[in-house]
Amino acid sequence: MLSQQTINIIKSTVPVLEVHGTAITTTFYKNLFEAHPELFNIFNHTNQKKGRQQTALANTVLAAAKYIDQLETIVPVVKQIAQKHRSLGIKPEHYPIVGEHLLIAIKEVLGDAATEEIIHAWADAYGVIAQVFIDIEKEMYEQAANQLGGWKDFKEFTVIDKVKESDVITSFYLVPTKTAVVPTFEPGQYITIRVQIPGEKYACNRQYSLSGAPGKKYFRISVKKEAEPNTPEGKVSNYLHEHVNIGGRVKITAPAGDFTLNLETHTPVVLISGGVGITPFMSMVNGIAESQPNRPVTFIHASRNGNVQAFKEELKNLKSTLSNYQLSFVYGNPSEEDVKDIHFSKQGYIDEEWLKTKVIDSDADYYICGPVSFLRAIVTSLEELGVNSERIHFEFFGPAINL
Missing domain, CATH: 1.10.490.10 (Globins)
Structure with missing residues (x-):
């Protein structure tokens, strides 16, 4: 005291x-x-x-x-x-x-x-x-x-698959190198990956959202290739994209994080992502599809164009599983092909007026993930539209800030 x-x-x-x-x-x-x-x-x-x-x-x-x-x-x-x-x-x-x-x-x-x-x-x-x-x-x-399959500190995992999701995002499928059990996790959680990059004196740590549904025999992370390899923000992502292939090994920590989706409730869910902020929502929407296929889901994703958007087909295919599913793509600079997509809904940015026509539901829980400016704009718009702050949940990548 x-x-x-x-x-x-x-x-x-x-x-x-x-x-x-x-x-x-x-x-x-x-x-x-x-x-x-x-x-x-x-x-x-x-x-x-x-x-x-x-x-x-x-x-x-x-x-x-x-x-x-x-x-x-x-x-x-x-x-x-x-x-x-x-x-x-x-x-x-x-x-x-x-x-x-x-x-x-x-x-x-x-x-x-x-x-x-x-x-x-x-x-x-x-x-x-x-x-x-x-x-x-x-x-x-x-x-x-x-927990079952759990561990303390870092544990070695092996890459069993590597899938290009867009021009800038690649998924890595990871399994424990020496054991068979992969622990479950809450949709929205992340892992820390530690790599020792040749020429670097110290180990590099980065946190990546798990982008697959829980309960699988693997973890999936989806990494955006950032900037240039010699810049601080691009060092690890470039290394993973260019040098970590199938059979490669990395060290990770057990899933963590409190930006999670409750799969025990049945309230409507609205997921609004910008850029690579889509990754935790892939875990959430796949988790809903597997355990709550009748739960209402609205998924809105904003990116520059369809070439840099990840999981486009995966998101579309969820319509065959989810009975009440609304999917919208918002592109800042869409191509002619993007505009023809049935799920293309808006050119430019997500704004308050457009949100008002798409997703306002007093019973829904709203999840937002993306760059800080994106978060500020979306959270402000939802609050202006009367959404209870307790129903607004947001996450961005990096240390905590104040919106």
């Missing part, structure tokens, strides 16, 4: 964190990796270079300061972060290292304003917050390891 004096001191730092939070976390990561370069084997290098992780941590520290006297308020956010930590292999022994360098960064950025009283208060508060993460993650590690 924190003393009331400590709570008051932590709350008094909120205005400072609102101004200097990102500077503190940027300094923190710089110092952390200089002192412990081995942690590059855990953290996503792209998120570091683009500043995403720094911003996400700053948001988390700020939220912790605001709600230090009622940490239960931020437990949902803590659980979301803990899912990623478990998937990346963050362990209890890492937390003291993080705490040490976070306090150093606070002192370095704030200078004399970071009094001994403030530093001591944050040391106490960090201990409490870290223990919340450690306890939640302990349960997650145990759950991942104790």
Whole structure:
């Protein structure tokens, strides 16, 4: 338990964190990796270079300061972060290292304003917050390891098939190298894949949604080939596309994530994806097709054109299984062939006026996945159209942000 004096001191730092939070976390990561370069084997290098992780941590520290006297308020956010930590292999022994360098960064950025009283208060508060993460993650590690076919940390899988889904997206079918059992998962979850790219000093980790239905004898991930291979965001995806073939081996963690579809309820489902954001929805819609074929499903996918859209035929074929299924493709720059497709519904972007005519259902649950700008636009439109925020669920790839 924190003393009331400590709570008051932590709350008094909120205005400072609102101004200097990102500077503190940027300094923190710089110092952390200089002192412990081995942690590059855990953290996503792209998120570091683009500043995403720094911003996400700053948001988390700020939220912790605001709600230090009622940490239960931020437990949902803590659980979301803990899912990623478990998937990346963050362990209890890492937390003291993080705490040490976070306090150093606070002192370095704030200078004399970071009094001994403030530093001591944050040391106490960090201990409490870290223990919340450690306890939640302990349960997650145990759950991942104790399920049928489960395991802890990373496990080697072999690629048994590799399928080109579009001009930019390729699917990889993975099975355990040494065992036969593949654990089940919740539609919408992801795995972390770890590869050691020749010429790279540290291992590279990326999280990819599982794009197949649960209950199969394999995992399927579908990877978009990003940018150029020598750019941070393109390094792993290019390596997988060009160098990991059938028979190749990779290391992955057990499925994680809380952006999931409940297959126990029967409410109508609206899936709205942009670009590679389609991947978790393939798991969801296939899961519905196999276990709830009468559940109403509306699937809307937006992309540049049909050539870069993955799973076009797979989505169309689901009409033979799903009894109440609406499928729409929205293309920014469609080809003549795209326009002729029976499921082509709109050129340009998904907007509020068009959504109003297609999917507004007060009983439906809405799932959105795609780039940040796409998420903001869709979530805002749904809220403007009166959809209850509790029925709007969204996911994007990378550290948590605020929409």
